[in-house]
Amino acid sequence: MQQQVMACFGGCGPEGEGGGVYLSSHEAKIARMRDKELTKLLNKHHKEDMKRLKLLLLGTGESGKSTITKQMKIIHINGYSFAERLEKIKDIIRNVRESLLSMVGAMHQLNIPLQNEESRASADFMLNQAARQVTDTSDEFWDHCERLWADPGVQQCYDRSHEYQLIDCAKYFLDKIGEIRSPNYAPSDQDILRCRAITTSIQHIEFDVPDAGQNVKFSVYDVGGQQGERKKWIQVFDSVVAILYLGDTSCFDQTLREDTKKSRLIESLEIFEQVWNNRFLRPVSILLFLNKIDILAEKIAKGRKLQQFLDQHPGVFPDYETSVVSSYERMEFVESFPGGHEHTSKRRSRSSSRTDINPDVVKTAVYIKNLFTKIVRGELSINKTIQPHPKEWHQNHSCEYFYTCAVDTNNVKKVLEGCRTLIIRKHLERFGIL
Template structure:
């Protein structure tokens, strides 16, 4: 009996050891899998270029856009054109600008009455009217005052390509897709396989709730990529569109508006990469990868997980922006906040967050192309009296804007980190390919340090 009991006990012990070893093996694999992923958190104010950056990553390191993918953007491009016409038609009235030709006003009135379902069908038959509308001298005056209302950055691009966009056999190009504007919502994660690392790029665009309620979900991200639009120095946003957690920060910014900012290009806090690194050859995504957030705490909305691709083409219903957005104080009784100040306040809130003490910070000062185009007619000193640089000088303007973010970064409580700043044009694939290649090594280095692998 004792021998039988001993044998039975031995069998149980052997099974337990086997189960234990299997559990340990699975834990090692899970740990290895988790450590093979580099997680980037993409942040920035609305319309700073976050979604465009994600699209570029799909083009450069993902599967790109098939013909079917491109076809799915036809409706959105046409809606962007129609939105441009409706927006400018309203602005013509609000700004008191007269049309050169009555036919242009008739075109504006007709398109303003279209529903979303009408837009694509009508677009194919109205190219002559649309071209005449765009070439109207009154409309061009209205366009040049686009900072006084909410005009799409892509307005001029699409209106200049009307012949192609309105053709019956129209197929959006990659540039059309990159410039297509659709407000994002929810928290979305995209996966890309780059040089033996899985890059999980998380876009939290569209989160209107207080950030303190969900930002802790991303405590262990490797790096923050913050996008800021260089072109928003002369634009405003209604104060009631700003989340509560930015109100206090913006209040403190208002009190500091007269202080002359300092540019620190060689400090331990700010490091400007010169772009000397050559682009690396990143592989296309090919492996399936399952994972979860490091701390297992889920954000308020479910996370889409995409393997180098965007989710199915989303519905565009209900995506009209607040009509007050981008207006001046004379246009609305709602208090207006300068959008550059809003973005700096958001940046300051993020870099001072307790959840990102060990997270590297990468700043993309985006939309260099838009800045270069508007700087000749809209002076920085008009909106920021502390700017003492030359007018119509895009280099001086962007260095001044950089100093604003540098000052916000220098205010942080955790002084050991470095900020890596780059001037970018998110619609320029070569530029984003080059810049991402330059920052990739920085991101991987931060990842290795976080896991004590160096």
């Protein structure tokens, strides 16, 4: 009976006995050698895996995680091939189509009429396509798209995009319809970075980065940020060296796509608080990317104010009007803002003299940064169900922040270079090397 059980599980009975897996001692010897080789190979792969620095991208939906992953591919993995670029065209066309459908639908809710008579036929065409789930690339489709986007009513609706759900890249691609509709169109790096596609599975990329004469191996996991996708996060918590948490600085006037009653900024702060206090992630460093500072600037220019968000949550956050931005905080933001290379100087103090950045943009970004850092210091709690920890609990737990514009390759490259040193140092500390 014992021999039968062992045989069922691939076990090996004593050599020379009937009923064993091996008919001779020679076969048993070969099997042992094979087992030894496999064990050696597994140990080798395990050691290589331990050397690979595992990073995890977290954040709410549409915070820019996938865009950062694309930047890593462009910066560290030789970018996108021509075939990969052509594959992105269908996503870009879908972005154009869904953007116009979102605005046409919102115009009814916001009581904004179409201004041009011929635009009505174009709106009917787009709505009919939506009902049939058709992705059209005919000249008729593109003519209707251009006609709708040129309508003053649609432009007015776009200016009120914070009142409904509209992807960030809407204007970027709608302004490029003439180029996109060309038969010879091939998306540029910027087109690929701007292209929006919901992440519904765990995306994984690997790359090597030269450091101190050696290649450091990185493994990056990007997981979906929507509420329904977060249950997958725990699958990739194991052996994580650092978490790159994406906080959207421009989302203070928006609600979640999956829950229109919930503020995106509140959700981002709550998730960050959960990650910071998660016992499984206690030894994991967090790199906070305060993202979309370019979109924040656009919103401030349109008259959107953070105070409107704060008024909806009285008594929860510190007073905005009396908050003060230090010269160092201003310099940190200004040096990260897109276009900074045009104003760079050997003297760092000159970077704060940029006149193209609205002071309200700096103050808003710094204020939102302070909300996250207050959570880190235990001075602010958004989710009251989270059990607070004493400061000693976070003794070896660190959080560094960076202002980012995920679609700006120069900005992201600079930030990633700064992160690399921190990540490697923390990795060495975990193994007692430092």
